[in-house]
Amino acid sequence: MALAKLGAVVLDCPDPRALAAFYAEVLGGTVEGDGDWVDLRLPEGGTLAFQAAPGHVPPKWPAPDASQQFHLDVTVEDLDAAEREVLALGAKALDTEDRARTFRVYADPAGHPFCLCAC
Missing domain, CATH: 3.30.720.120 (Signal recognition particle alu RNA binding heterodimer, srp9/1)
Structure with a gap:
């Protein structure tokens, strides 16, 4: 229990x-x-x-000398469509290098990292 x-x-x-x-x-x-x-x-x-x-000081990502503290994983059906939407809402892409992965990393408008993850 x-x-x-x-x-x-x-x-x-x-x-x-x-x-x-x-x-x-x-x-x-x-x-x-x-x-x-x-x-x-x-x-x-x-x-x-x-x-x-x-x-408030936003976490740094990626930063080997600083911790991101935590991040949110958000599951989506279509990574490309979800990416367009979160960017339009004010998110910032943090990692755009490997488009073949099943996740993509962003910062929300206050700088907290979050990932869009394919279902």
Whole structure:
């Protein structure tokens, strides 16, 4: 039996509402709250939350001397179509060299790395 269950994954960022809106476009769901804490209630359950961090410094990727801390893997059916959409929403491509892989790496508008992964 588990000791606990996951309540939410929380990302520090300079603008919680804006980053929640970005991920709502990528993942679906409902954005709730305003101010220093905003939740994205995901359609399949679970919460991705965003907390204001005025001095937020985005993780570096790739950087052998700095940790990315964590990243999100997002499963998609069509990598090319999903890539066009996330770039249009404000993501930045971090790794475009090997287009034959089953994943691609991006940074969200606040600089957190995430991967689009083929299903």
